[in-house]
Amino acid sequence: MKKNRFLSLACAAGILSLITACGSGASQSSTPNQVAYHASYPDFSSSEELYGKADLVVRAVVQPGTEVRELSSGGTDSDDPRLNPQAGVDSGEQPAEDPVVVTVRKIKITKLHKGVGKVGDTIEVKELGGNLGGTEYVSDESTPLVPGKPYLLFLTTFPDQPASVITPVQGQYPLDGAGEPQSLPDNKLKMTTKNLEQLTRAASQ
């Protein structure tokens, strides 16, 4: 009987610790100094659509160094009710501006496939998240660009802010030793140099 009581206690303790382990594992939530970003993106169904919607398509090498910035929306004065949700509405009701924290890197263009720019140009590219003022802004979706590495990048450019990869998964292709683009694990689109040349040719016709 004693043995049994001991067993029961051991079991209870084991179960408790399992439950505790379970609970803590399932709720690894953000601490007071951590802010979590969850961004939602399109999923392009073809390389034509991806190429068509990108403003700038380049091969480029990521430069060392990063800068963390807080960016405001910029908004728009457009009269188009779709582009400007506040068109014709009293702006007094809108919440205060809540900036987005981004990490900015520089990339140096080694080949231009689409858009405005030239080989040797350095442009800024931003990624969601970064460490600012003791707070860590963490983005689940980002795959940060690696300094020193060459990439094929599909970018969206903005007049007022650094460019962004068109989506974190489908907009960046690290180049292998032969200069061939490699898709990130979650990217179902495959991109080859030949494929890209065809897209560039089709676009210029």
Added chain:
Amino acid sequence: MRSMRPARSLVITSLATACTIALFAAPAHGTYWSGGMPRADFSIRTYSYNPTWQGPLDNGIVNWNGTPTPAAIGKLSSSPNTLTATSYSDTWYGLFTSSGPRDSSRTFTIKLNSRTISRDATNFSNMVTRVFSHELGHGLSMADNPSTSSSSIMKYTAWNTLVKPTTYDIAEVNRIY
């Protein structure tokens, strides 16, 4: 008493299995996101946009509140949780930001990007409802792009056609809360 042992070890084994599943079956592409709200009933600050946006946005809330789940999202002028729809110089459709620990002090903001939504909308009101419903799904602790063959508003597909939380989404919210 002997016969109790197998039963006990069975309990422990199933608990251990349940734990293992809970711990490891939800990696980056699982369905549970710890950045969501601690409860499925929460508020969002009253918002006011033009009729092209307002109705479709409201439908995003109505659709969740109409599901057989504990989801109950209320508009409140004093809510710390906000929605902002405007043109952002970035490539996302929506951005959910979660601050604070997963308790009653947690707050969120939802940003909707009119730039990318206008660019890709083939059915504008559907897409506005869908993107907002998707972001509210993050508030309900669901992660992006669940690795399931089931249809889900948390996937990155059918932004213009799939508008209401699906059977899968409903089951997930009921599992989480």
